[in-house]
Amino acid sequence: MDLWQLHIFVSVVEQKSFSRASEQIHLSQPTVSTHIKELEAHFQCRLLDRLGKVTEPTRAGAILYDYAKRMLDLKQETQSAMQDFLGQTRGQLLIGGSTIPAGYILPRMMGAFKNAFPDVSILMTVGDTGQITRAVKEGELELGVVGAKTSDPDIVQEKLVEDEMKLVIPSSHEWADRESVSCKALLAQPLIAREQGSGTWKTVIAGMEKAGVDVSRLKPAVTMGNCVSVIQGILNNVGISIISTIAVADELDRGRLHALSVEDLDLSRNFYLTLARKRTRSPICTKFIHFLKDQISA
Incomplete structure (x- = not known):
């Protein structure tokens, strides 16, 4: 087992398809299948079920998916931390916003942040408040800016605008x-x-x-x-x-x-900065949060 195999496995689970996963990670479908078989041999159990045109994780696969996501996130966090230590702010930042923040507030902030840190790639997801909050909680996004408060104890929010x-x-x-x-x-x-x-x-x-x-x-x-x-x-x-x-x-x-x-x-x-209470933020995310607050208070 290695992180590359886990990356392939996560892609298949999220794409619900071997063929779509192979397109996403630029490998042939037989190569993807081989890596999955090696993972199944390593754990000595079936990890994925092909149900017609849809591929779903088995119960064992669902457990592995959760741990694999955490390991891949930790890998990204480690790389970001080392680059930050070396004075090289680079990497990817996944953020989300409900309609107004995503359309009228975040783009202005993203442009200024990119000027300050040109080696950072920002991917922004747009959804309603509920969708963005859930994505932050599940670790699909590092932060969100939304227009309503939530009672979810796993989410922490701070007034931003x-x-x-x-x-x-x-x-x-x-x-x-x-x-x-x-x-x-x-x-x-x-x-x-x-x-x-x-x-x-x-x-x-x-x-x-x-x-x-x-x-x-x-x-x-x-x-x-x-x-x-x-x-x-x-x-x-x-x-x-x-x-x-x-x-x-x-x-x-x-x-x-x-x-x-x-x-x-x-x-x-108010629009609220929305974060997952128990998830560790990457150095890039922390810098973006400070940048947001500085720009808004200026």
Whole structure:
């Protein structure tokens, strides 16, 4: 058994296919199969089952997968630590963000960080708050920036950026000359909701419940899976929505959209730096966290 064989095994498990794994790691399929057979011979048990077109780990394979991931992560951490000691900040950083951070906050930070550390490769995953938090917990990402807090004890979060949400409407809307509207009036309008798991939508619902609004009366006209779609829906008169002013800053400046406050509704929120409590952070991740905080506080 060696780390290269474990790398191949992990790839097969994650790709659920010998052929896709071979493409990912640039080996022939027979070579991949040979390495897996050598691992199975070493442990004297079957590690993978081929179930038609899908390959799944056996119970023994599932145990090995967990340990293999930890060993491969430790290998990467070791390389990063030694390079950092030698003054060579290089390697790969896996980060994630929910819609607003990934679209409007992290790219700016990533560009500045890359200028400071050109030998670092950054891979960013975009998902809703729940998806990013789970990926951080499972070690698929080193850090995330999301728009809602979690109660998961394995996750630690820290306030990073303040955000303000408002009711956003087309400039041609009948409310375009107003600065605010009531919650009751809002309930009578066609509303564009965000998908379940969205930090934005969780904040909206929590704010309404705190204001005493019966959220069961909230009947969205349509639900959309990302902020870009919501903005396009508003521009094309599908409905109106409560979204981050960070996301619509350009459209507000151009006068295509108009933002209003909702009376008695607290729509302030934060974006949170999200980390796995029990996972060791790589030197590159630690540097990126310090960089984020310095850039935001500057």
